[in-house]
Amino acid sequence: MLHLQKIVSFLIMVFLVLSLVGIPLVVQAGDRPKLIVQITVDALRGDLLSRYENVLGEGGFRYLMNKGILYSNAHYRHANTETIVGHVSLATGTVPAAHGMVGNVWFDREQGRLVYNIEDADYRLLTTGADVDKETEIDPTQRAAKVDGRSPNNILTSTFSDELAVHFAGQSKIFAVSVKDRGAVSMAGHAGKAFWFSKQSGEFVTSNYYFEEYPDWVEQWNARKLAQTYAGKSWELLHPAERYLFGDADDRAYETDFPGFGRTFPHAYGKADDKYFTTRLTLGPAGDELTLDFASTLLEKEQLGQDDIPDYLAISFSTTDYVGHVFGASSLESEDNIAHLDRTLAKLFATIDERVGLENTLIVLSADHGQPEVPGHLQERGIDNAFYFDVDALDKTPAIAALKKRFGVGEELIEAYFQPYLYLNHELIREKKLDLAEVEAAIVSELKKFKGVAYAVSSSALQLGNLPDTRMVRSIRKNFHAKRSGDIYLVFEPNVFINDFDGLTVASTHGSPWRYDTFVPVMFAGAGLPAATVNRPVTPYDIAPTLAAVLGIKPPSGSIGNPLVEVLKQ
Numbered sequence: 059m060l061h062l063q064k065i066v067s068f069l070i071m072v073f074l075v076l077s078l079v080g081i082p083l084v085v086q087a088g089d090r091p092k093l094i095v096q097i098t099v100d101a102l103r104g105d106l107l108s109r110y111e112n113v114l115g116e117g118g119f120r121y122l123m124n125k126g127i128l129y130s131n132a133h134y135r136h137a138n139t140e141t142i143v144g145h146v147s148l149a150t151g152t153v154p155a156a157h158g159m160v161g162n163v164w165f166d167r168e169q170g171r172l173v174y175n176i177e178d179a180d181y182r183l184l185t186t187g188a189d190v191d192k193e194t195e196i197d198p199t200q201r202a203a204k205v206d207g208r209s210p211n212n213i214l215t216s217t218f219s220d221e222l223a224v225h226f227a228g229q230s231k232i233f234a235v236s237v238k239d240r241g242a243v244s245m246a247g248h249a250g251k252a253f254w255f256s257k258q259s260g261e262f263v264t265s266n267y268y269f270e271e272y273p274d275w276v277e278q279w280n281a282r283k284l285a286q287t288y289a290g291k292s293w294e295l296l297h298p299a300e301r302y303l304f305g306d307a308d309d310r311a312y313e314t315d316f317p318g319f320g321r322t323f324p325h326a327y328g329k330a331d332d333k334y335f336t337t338r339l340t341l342g343p344a345g346d347e348l349t350l351d352f353a354s355t356l357l358e359k360e361q362l363g364q365d366d367i368p369d370y371l372a373i374s375f376s377t378t379d380y381v382g383h384v385f386g387a388s389s390l391e392s393e394d395n396i397a398h399l400d401r402t403l404a405k406l407f408a409t410i411d412e413r414v415g416l417e418n419t420l421i422v423l424s425a426d427h428g429q430p431e432v433p434g435h436l437q438e439r440g441i442d443n444a445f446y447f448d449v450d451a452l453d454k455t456p457a458i459a460a461l462k463k464r465f466g467v468g469e470e471l472i473e474a475y476f477q478p479y480l481y482l483n484h485e486l487i488r489e490k491k492l493d494l495a496e497v498e499a500a501i502v503s504e505l506k507k508f509k510g511v512a513y514a515v516s517s518s519a520l521q522l523g524n525l526p527d528t529r530m531v532r533s534i535r536k537n538f539h540a541k542r543s544g545d546i547y548l549v550f551e552p553n554v555f556i557n558d559f560d561g562l563t564v565a566s567t568h569g570s571p572w573r574y575d576t577f578v579p580v581m582f583a584g585a586g587l588p589a590a591t592v593n594r595p596v597t598p599y600d601i602a603p604t605l606a607a608v609l610g611i612k613p614p615s616g617s618i619g620n621p622l623v624e625v626l627k628q
């Protein structure tokens with residue numbers, strides 16, 4: 059009897075503890091949202107919304123900022139703040155060391171080549187002629203892919219969307235949409251369906267990992283040729299120039315003068331048969347508008363949120379990232395893009411309200427990474443220690459040449475550099491009977507002497523573990539995966555980065571462990587949530603376990619984040 063009492067009081071205690079941290083033990087069907095909408099704004103740095111608040115209207119970002127819970131102090135903790143890394147971290151609630159997506163591109167030692175994160179030779183695109191066009195593709199990571207097939211098979215841990223599919227026995231409808239293939243494939247997870255924009259065909263496409271043939275509504279949407287309707291149109295300012303912080307700073311020499319798009323408003327999308335027409339659409343608000351139209355059609359045609367089984371729709375808006383690369387975070391284009399995206403979101407929220415009801419929908423918005431300032435912009439403010447790093451120069455310096463001589467090897471010692479890793483030629487090192495760790499250590503000590511290099515560390519040293527316990531080392535460790543990480547992780551000083559990609563020069567490149575690249579907004583709204591601003595430090599890895607806790611399902615397999623108590627307390 060006493061024993062039983064103990065068990066009962068223990069259970070009561072467990073229940074109280076769980077109630078205190080807000081994890082519901084049982085979630086009734088009537089209490090849970092019918093639809094989860096996870097929005098990712100590619101490269102939306104954490105400060106940009108408040109900075110550009112003056113150009114925001116009603117019902118878009120303001121709905122999230124004023125009616126929802128805004129976490130104003132969210133940072134990633136992994137070092138390589140790139141698109142696939144951030145998206146998969148949002149989807150899985152964990153770091154690349156666990157989910158395995160260590161970079162947009164890594165060197166596959168079995169294949170002996172650089173691979174693109176989601177390329178998969180076992181699959182193919184459903185649309186022929188929709189593959190990446192290597193001649194016109196401006197994304198250097200996309201050009202690394204050798205096949206047109208795409209799948210989530212390289213993602214090693216489960217996503218929230220996977221857990222949703224498993225928990226509800228496949229009855230949840232799960233979709234992800236983005237201009238970027240990796241923006242959609244990441245969020246759909248292994249169990250959902252992904253669609254992305256093909257610049258080659260101007261259509262939304264998918265691979266036969268997801269479908270054997272397109273649903274009718276997708277064929278009908280593509281037949282509308284919505285992208286073509288932008289022919290002859292331009293990206294124009296939404297408001298009078300005086301309303302903008304950067305209203306009198308449109309023309310800046312450090313902005314990229316992309317062919318036919320120019321550095322100043324209006325930015326012409328050009329003719330439909332121009333080889334860069336669809337690329338220009340992605341560099342302006344048109345890319346996000348097309349994504350919205352496709353996602354809204356999906357919401358309607360797939361009947362999302364219409365029954366008690368929760369559905370999931372992920373939308374990743376890519377334009378903010380392209381605008382950052384081409385014009386910089388501090389530009390009239392960046393500011394006006396936020397104004398346009400704000401209108402796009404307002405339309406999305408109105409559609410959700412009409413079809414499902416915002417009270418039945420839990421919306422979460424975050425970003426896959428932040429973005430840096432353009433060195434030229436910082437120099438205008440008198441900040442001079444900002445510059446572009448010439449990575450090709452590394453291999454040509456006397457110091458590296460001396461190293462090669464010391465180890466008795468030629469040009470081929472460094473196999474490849476692709477952000478953030480340097481890959482050494484292991485075969486050559488074996489052949490010459492050299493010690494890999496010793497070669498790595500010698501290169502690391504030379505690299506650290508370069509102007510603009512903040513830190514370099516070898517994977518051997520990381521695995522040995524006798525490194526200082528700094529934020530930098532911890533962030534690189536969180537990025538380390540034994541099979542995929544390169545031999546040496548290279549970190550540049552703040553505001554120093556590579557901007558030349560096979561001849562294409564851009565104004566800025568994100569991907570560093572510095573605060574401007576790790577800082578993102580995290581916002582939850584809808585589903586009866588109260589308005590609040592939370593300044594406590596949180597991470598984007600908290601999002602997936604929070605969504606799981608809201609539904610009372612298990613967190614993704616590798617999740618390290620914690621459910622956000624403010625979202626669970628209702």
Ligand SMILES: [Zn+2]
Nearest residue numbers: 100101141426
């Ligand atoms: Zn990105």
